[in-house]
Amino acid sequence: MNIKQILAEKVSAAMVAAGLPEDTNPAISLSNRPQFGDYQANGVMGAAKKLKTNPRELATNVVEQLDLSGIASKVELAGPGFINIHLDEAWLTVQLNQVAKDDFTGVTQRGVNANDDAKTVVVDYSAPNLAKEMHVGHLRSTIIGDAVVRALEFRGDKVIRQNHMGDWGTQFGMLIAHLSDKLAGNEVAETALADLENFYREAKIRFDNEEGFADRARADVVKLQSGDEACAKLWQQFIDISITHSEEIYEKLNVSLKRSDIMGESAYNDDLSTVIDELMAKKIAVEDQGAKVVFIDEMANKDGEPSVFIVQKSGGGFLYATTDLSACRYRSGKLAADRIIIFTDARQALHFKQVEIVARKAGFLPENVGYQHCPFGMMMGDDGKPFKTRTGGTIKLAELLDEAVVRASALIKEKNPEISDDDLALISKKVGIGAVKFADLSKNRTSDYIFNWKTMLSFEGATAPYLQYAYSRIQSIFSKAGIKPSTLKNDVTINIIEPQEKALALKILQLEDTIDAVISECTPNLLCNYLYELASLYMTFYEACPILKEDISDDVKTSRLALCQVVSDTLKQGLDILGIEVMDRM
């Protein structure tokens, strides 16, 4: 169910009938003022400009050809060529009632319509460095990626998650050398690695100061990479425990990543020399100053100097450029991806642009496979500088999340002193984590954003608690009415009476449109905006339209209860895509 798409098809047909080319964009958008109707089509003006004709006359022709019978109650021509569309309330009512009965709250599944097949989408996100604990810098990739993944799946695409964990590289030599000594001292790996930050720090101190240790560490890297069994065993132990740390975070964050989604850097190790051989054989890469590099003319600067992309170090070692090229081939080949999406911070934008160009040249990434690097900004403190602890250290993600729950708990207790300890624990977890996630997800992906406890947990305005509150208010009505929401699904017809109900209906019918925008641009903030608007319209409806009051007729009562039911489903479903949980009471 996508109103915008239905209107786009109708207006397009009218445009063609009026003599415009087939690919003319009808440019349907929501009207920004009630007197301009519900939707407007602005495409005629652009088209008239291209054809150098009078926009008003052209628009008149299009409107004459436009058949919206049954859908619109009024179509008006305004200004230089705006076509304002007032939707027919009867039509809206029919659509709304269909959505009310639908398990996917009106979102069409891929494959149902022609030209809308399910795609295989590979999504690379989270990707923490296993040498250390996850810190706040990993939050955005993890939750933005997960939200997009869930949106894709909800729409019906086949998603293959790829957690490209940093589990390989020189620092692991130092770590396994240190671990080896700890185990020799009769320590158990789990205890030695209980605090990864400490462990890393200890190893680093030894590496920098202790005589002979650095040499051992370097030797261990070489041994590890050449397949030495003892080193591999130590490495595996380290990796396993570090992954367990990450899994705890995913669990806390309600993120859908599983161990089976891990495809770490080490997994590409055996393929790297092949990648280089192919690049050399195809004369894409050349030797320069001892290293193997690709000179990318497509990205030359004004003076014609090509961009440089190193794929193998002069000593023969490989870099993350090599790994990412190998990943391109694996994903488009073995995984048969139609589309590849990568979530990393914006600093890597240049790198991924280079990877794509080289991979396409080398044939690792066929023409028809989409490749999308989705960068995001950093998390800043109140002072606008990178978010750090008071002493300047990185903030562990686990600690941040714990603090969110503690803060939520204090606030809930204050609002609701009689709450039981069990309820408090459960609700503060959902509210605290939800608040952190929503604050992040609701911001535009590309810019840096300021992390602030106060605004995200204020419980006022556009926050997760506001949405959760709207949801629990609805549940409260059901419980007060003694009605199981599921019983409303089939027998009840919703009627639109008040303007607040119409506004709500219109918003409900925009879910698919919103999801599609989230999917194509990888921007969950659009879904956040949508859900906030939905919740806000519900609150307005709640104040204006009594449901369980004595003077409300049974018909109106059941109609409104059913409307509540659709809003409740939509909110729950939308928040679920964001990985935010709801509760019946708060």
Next chain:
RNA sequence: GCCUUUGUAGCUCAGUUGGAUAGAGCAAGCGCCUCCUAAGCGCUAGGUCGGAAGUUCGAAUCUUCUCAAAGGCGCCA
């Protein structure tokens, strides 16, 4: 030096491929609980969209220049 991103109300942010009078939330001010959860609702105020020029019926959005911030640019990832 070159490249990328960002700059919108006091603060935090939206703003769909150029569309009509630039929108929310917080903070500020004023109202609304004998009534389904006031973690709420309604109203008021707040802006030369960093600056300048250009493109056109029409610019926060496109082009050029400029100012400011952040980041990247040959052997880390």
